[in-house]
Structures are given as structure tokens and as C-alpha cells.
Amino acid sequence: MNKETKFTTEKRPGNISRRTLLGGMLAAVALPVEELFALETDLAIPDDPTKAPGPGPSPLGKRSGFENPVRKPSDISSRTPLQDLHSTITPADLHFERHHAGIPTIDPGKHELLIHGLVEQPMKFTLADLKRFPAVTRTCFIECAGNFRTGKAEMTPQDILGLTSQSEWTGVLLSTIFNEVGIKAGAKWFLAEGSDAAVMTRTIPLAKAWDDAMIVYAQNGEAIRPEQGYPIRLLLPGFEGNMNIKWLRRIELSEEPYMTREETSKYTYPVKDKIRMFSFEMDARSIITYPCYPQRITKGYIEIRGLAWSGRGKVSQVEVSTDAGKTWEITKLQEPVLSKAHTYFRYLWNWDGTQTEILSRVTDETGYLQPTLKQLIEARGQNIGGYHMNPVTAWQIREDGSVFFKPENYTK
Amino acid sequence: MQESIRQMKKRSLFIFCFLRVLILLSVDDAFVAAQKPQSLTDSLKKPVVKFGFGRLATGAEIAAWDIDIRPDGKGLPAGQGDVKKGKLIFVAKCAVCHGINGRQTGAEKLIGGALVSDTLATSRTKTIGNYWPYATTLFDYIRRAMPYNLPGSLTNNEVYSLSAYLLNANKIVGADVVFDANNLPKVVMPAKKLFIMDDRRGGAEIK
Numbered sequence: 106m107n108k109e110t111k112f113t114t115e116k117r118p119g120n121i122s123r124r125t126l127l128g129g130m131l132a133a134v135a136l137p138v139e140e141l142f143a144l145e146t147d148l149a150i151p152d153d154p155t156k157a158p159g160p161g162p163s164p165l166g167k168r169s170g171f172e173n174p175v176r177k178p179s180d181i182s183s184r185t186p187l188q189d190l191h192s193t194i195t196p197a198d199l200h201f202e203r204h205h206a207g208i209p210t211i212d213p214g215k216h217e218l219l220i221h222g223l224v225e226q227p228m229k230f231t232l233a234d235l236k237r238f239p240a241v242t243r244t245c246f247i248e249c250a251g252n253f254r255t256g257k258a259e260m261t262p263q264d265i266l267g268l269t270s271q272s273e274w275t276g277v278l279l280s281t282i283f284n285e286v287g288i289k290a291g292a293k294w295f296l297a298e299g300s301d302a303a304v305m306t307r308t309i310p311l312a313k314a315w316d317d318a319m320i321v322y323a324q325n326g327e328a329i330r331p332e333q334g335y336p337i338r339l340l341l342p343g344f345e346g347n348m349n350i351k352w353l354r355r356i357e358l359s360e361e362p363y364m365t366r367e368e369t370s371k372y373t374y375p376v377k378d379k380i381r382m383f384s385f386e387m388d389a390r391s392i393i394t395y396p397c398y399p400q401r402i403t404k405g406y407i408e409i410r411g412l413a414w415s416g417r418g419k420v421s422q423v424e425v426s427t428d429a430g431k432t433w434e435i436t437k438l439q440e441p442v443l444s445k446a447h448t449y450f451r452y453l454w455n456w457d458g459t460q461t462e463i464l465s466r467v468t469d470e471t472g473y474l475q476p477t478l479k480q481l482i483e484a485r486g487q488n489i490g491g492y493h494m495n496p497v498t499a500w501q502i503r504e505d506g507s508v509f510f511k512p513e514n515y516t517k
Numbered sequence: 518m519q520e521s522i523r524q525m526k527k528r529s530l531f532i533f534c535f536l537r538v539l540i541l542l543s544v545d546d547a548f549v550a551a552q553k554p555q556s557l558t559d560s561l562k563k564p565v566v567k568f569g570f571g572r573l574a575t576g577a578e579i580a581a582w583d584i585d586i587r588p589d590g591k592g593l594p595a596g597q598g599d600v601k602k603g604k605l606i607f608v609a610k611c612a613v614c615h616g617i618n619g620r621q622t623g624a625e626k627l628i629g630g631a632l633v634s635d636t637l638a639t640s641r642t643k644t645i646g647n648y649w650p651y652a653t654t655l656f657d658y659i660r661r662a663m664p665y666n667l668p669g670s671l672t673n674n675e676v677y678s679l680s681a682y683l684l685n686a687n688k689i690v691g692a693d694v695v696f697d698a699n700n701l702p703k704v705v706m707p708a709k710k711l712f713i714m715d716d717r718r719g720g721a722e723i724k
Binding site for chain 2: 220234238354363366380418471474
């Protein structure tokens with residue numbers, strides 16, 4: 106028997122075909138089957154991988170055919186499968202998306218950034234120009250300001266708040282570029298504009314540029330993805346995702362805000378009898394990503410795991426409750442804990458097999474404790490809207506070990 | 518002899534330190550004040566020097582891209598438009614996504630959402646009439662992003678006319694209004710009084 110025949114699928118007892126195995130796994134977790142089958146190769150799965158050499162190196166790596174983390178797309182966004190991730194970095198192809206007029210195709214050789222308005226010298230920078238400036242790398246999350254879904258028990262972290270992702274971004278500090286053009290006295294705000302078909306605009310306080318804003322061209326070490334703003338995007342650590350303008354082509358310095366459509370008719374929300382605008386920082390939030398729906402747990406030790414973050418700085422503490430919020434225990438945070446970054450927490454729990462609820466809540470370095478939905482409604486009123494919602498999220502554990510989201514009444 | 522060499526060494530060390538302090542002081546105060554002296558090879562510590570990367574933008578380049586409109590009217594172009602013309606354009610280019618007369622009528626949700634309603638803040642559907650705080654935003658947004666399938670295709674006069682039609686349909690201006698760069702920023706939107714800036718700055722309060 107030569108190697109060629111050894112690698113073909115043999116129909117004999119005990120030799121499971123890849124298709125059968127993948128199909129079986131999929132049926133168990135109810136994922137879209139057709140997407141997985143696109144990954145299928147002609148390779149059979151050997152009974153013993155130590156008895157024949159495998160395929161050699163390739164120009165571009167792929168995920169194991171047994172793994173299939175996927176975003177959940179709608180017409181306007183796609184959500185990160187947070188429950189499939191084991192640490193804080195989101196693989197670039199799983200970073201959430203939110204576009205307002207699709208993803209533009211931009212020739213990086215032709216792309217230019219214009220900076221004008223209240224500046225000493227209006228200037229244009231090519232991508233090559235931007236890459237010549239001293240570079241900085243920063244790991245932080247980006248979260249959409251409209252990132253809360255509820256309503257039924259059969260929801261995963263991806264369904265509830267999958268519009269948050271984290272990358273290691275590389276680019277130039279906006280302060281470096283602003284120093285280059287020279288900012289005139291009187292400038293207090295700047296408009297950032299994308300070159301997508303929505304020509305997306307947001308106004309940003311100038312102080313953010315002197316603090317930690319960046320123009321980034323790389324994500325997790327490589328050029329940023331088209332859906333993340335290729336070739337350049339604005340990065341505003343901790344600020345609502347919409348302000349991190351993708352496909353950035355223009356910045357205008359101004360004495361006053363522009364009151365663009367996105368910062369007035371969108372990304373604003375009722376607070377009692379008023380409408381609150383210019384909520385830039387994302388409030389501290391956490392969620393348990395294991396165990397969660399649709400997993401099933403068994404009695405004994407369970408390491409509760411999850412993510413916590415704050416747009417205002419570092420996570421200082423994450424607590425979990427395994428008795429439906431009666432008592433709280435402090436979790437172990439995975440170092441390094443970075444400012445304005447997803448932070449992984451873990452807590453070892455010995456489940457005795459009785460029905461309960463598990464919850465997490467984060468405290469950030471400003472002393473802010475993640476609120477419950479009830480607290481948010483008390484503070485803002487019943488007609489609370491869908492933006493800047495960061496309530497404590499509970500999972501119901503049933504006696505049979507099944508885990509379900511605990512949806513709460515909520516008027517949008 | 519040995520003594521004097523030692524003194525010279527001492528002196529040169531002192532001069533070196535003194536010069537080093539001078540160099541550091543010449544760097545932007547904001548950087549130095551907050552931090553301990555760092556390596557002078559740190560590329561981010563030399564922003565007082567212009568790098569000379571990039572080039573001056575021409576007036577024509579700025580004019581080609583500078584399409585934003587501020588609430589005070591800065592950026593509004595020449596031209597004008599009225600309600601009647603606006604209605605014709607709306608029927609031809611907008612109604613397919615935003616509904617007949619800009620209203621949500623049937624059970625099927627409009628692709629682009631309703632634009633017209635009463636001006637009550639308590640209304641369930643957010644529209645220009647009950648939620649938009651500035652009329653200038655309407656001009657800015659229509660011109661840059663609409664219609665969805667052909668963004669940037671409308672003339673300035675068409676955008677003025679659509680603004681007139683939509684503000685009239687929302688009962689904010691009369692049917693005889695003719696908008697231009699002078700009077701569009703003067704429109705007082707019903708929702709303007711409702712908007713407040715977020716004043717939260719971290720801390721324990723849930724607000």
C-alpha cells in the first residue's frame with residue numbers, strides 16, 4: 106500500500122470520514138453546516154496520526170478543520186463569537202463589523218489623509234508618509250455603542266454583546282501628526298471622515314488627540330482588514346466604536362462640534378425626559394463566556410471564565426456570584442491588565458448540581474461598579490433605548506446542567 | 518597630578534549632567550514634567566521637530582473634499598430649493614426606501630426608516646420631526662450619503678429642496694419656504710431643547 110492510497114477515505118469500520126465527523130459535531134452544536142463543508146478537504150482522518158506523515162508547509166495557514174468560529178452577520182453588522190475565544194485578542198477575521206454603506210475597496214497607493222481647518226499648515230499624508238512617523242502599538246477593545254440584545258433564553262454571548270472585539274493595533278499617535286500640521290489656538294474639536302459610501306463623520310474632542318488617539322494601519326501585526334478600515338482607521342481607545350472612523354480620509358479642526366447625523370439622530374439615548382448625547386466613553390462591562398448557552402455542564406469543578414472591560418481605564422476587579430447575586434466572590438484577573446482593554450477573568454467553582462444563576466460584575470479604576478438593568482432603568486427611565494447599555498448578565502444553570510441566558514424585561 | 522585628573526573627570530561629569538538637563542528642558546514641558554528622564558533615542562520624545570513627512574494640501578484639494586456643514590451654517594453652499602421641487606425628488610429617489618410621504622404606513626418595515634411623523638418626543642419612531650436637533654445635519658447627511666445606491670449624486674439645489682420638503686412634511690416650516698445658506702441654519706428644530714451633553718466622568722455614580 107503506498108502513501109497515496111493510505112490517504113484516501115476507506116470505508117471500513119472504525120474509520121470515520123471527515124464529513125461524518127464534522128457533520129456530527131455540527132448537529133450537536135447547531136451551527137451552519139454549509140459553511141463548514143466549504144473547509145472540507147480530500148484528506149481522510151487517519152486512525153493513528155503517528156503512522157503516516159501529514160501535509161507539508163503552505164504559504165497561508167488555515168484553522169483546523171475541526172474548529173469553526175464564525176461571526177454572525179446581519180445586513181449591517183456581524184458579531185464576534187466571544188464564547189469561542191480563550192483569551193482577549195480577537196482574531197482579525199472574527200473582529201465584529203458595523204458598516205453604514207458597505208466596505209469600500211481602497212488602493213493603498215492612492216489613499217491620502219487630508220488634515221485642514223484650524224491648523225497652521227493644511228496637509229496631505231499618503232499611507233507611506235504615515236508609516237514613516239514614529240510608531241506605537243496598543244492593545245485595546247473597540248465596542249459598538251449599540252451592543253445589547255436580550256429577549257430570549259437561547260442566546261449566546263455573541264448574540265447578547267458580540268459587537269465588541271480586541272486587537273493589537275499599530276500606527277502613529279494622532280498627537281504626532283497634529284504636531285506636524287500645527288494646531289491653531291481656538292481648536293477644540295476635530296471632525297473625522299471616512300471614504301466609504303456613507304462618508305461617515307463624527308466629531309471628537311481635541312483632548313483625545315493629545316491623550317491617546319491613533320491613526321492605525323496594522324491589526325494583530327498585519328495590515329488592517331478591509332472591514333476594519335483598510336488602509337487606515339482612527340483608533341480612539343475606550344470611545345464608542347462608531348467614532349473610530351474607518352477608511353479615514355479627512356480630519357478638520359474646528360472651534361465647535363459639527364453635530365453630524367451619527368452623533369445626533371443616532372448614538373444618543375433617552376435619559377428621563379431628555380436625550381443624552383456625546384457619551385464617548387464605553388462604560389465598564391463584563392460577561393461570563395464560559396459556561397454559557399448552549400453548553401451543558403456536569404457536577405464538580407467548573408472554571409468560570411469571562412471578559413471585562415472599561416472605556417475609562419483599567420479593570421480593577423471582577424466579581425462573580427454563583428448564587429443568583431446573593432454573594433459575590435473576587436475572580437483572578439489574567440495579567441497583564443491593560444487600560445481600556447478586554448481583561449480575562451477566571452474563577453474556580455465547584456458545582457453541586459443544584460439549579461442556580463451565575464453572574465459577573467466589574468469595577469473599573471474610577472470606582473464604577475457595573476450596574477444591573479434595574480439600576481440603569483431607575484437612572485435613565487423606562488424608555489431607555491439601545492445605546493450605552495452595560496447591564497450585569499446572568500446565566501441560568503438548570504439541574505440537568507444546561508445553561509440559558511436570563512433575559513430581563515426591557516423596553517427599548 | 519592624579520588629583521587634578523580626578524577633578525577634571527568630576528567637572529566633566531558635572532558639565533555632562535548639566536547639558537543633559539538643558540537638553541531635556543528644551544523638550545516639550547508636557548512630556549518632561551510627567552516623566553522621569555528617558556533615553557534620548559526614544560523616537561516619540563522628539564516631536565518638537567517637524568518630521569517633514571507629507572505635503573501641503575492645495576486649496577482645490579481641500580475644496581473637493583470639504584463637504585461638512587456646521588450648525589452655524591459654515592460650509593453651506595450657494596443655491597436654493599423649495600418644498601414643491603423637493604417633493605418631486607423625494608418621490609423619484611427616496612420614497613422607495615423611506616415610504617410614501619416619508620411615513621411608515623404598511624406593516625412591512627421601511628428599508629430606510631420613516632422620516633416624517635409628529636414632533637412629539639414621546640413618539641416611538643425617531644424621525645427628523647421628533648428627534649433631529651439641527652436642520653443643518655439634514656443637508657450635510659443627504660448630500661454626503663444619500664440616496665443609498667447613488668451617494669453624492671444630488672446637486673446642492675436638490676439637497677436644499679429635499680431639506681425644505683422634509684422639514685415641511687414634519688410641520689417644522691411652511692409650504693412656501695425657500696431654503697438657502699442663509700436661512701437653513703436659522704430653523705429651530707423641536708427636539709433641540711431635549712438634547713443634553715453627557716456629563717458623566719467616571720466614578721461610582723450610576724447615571
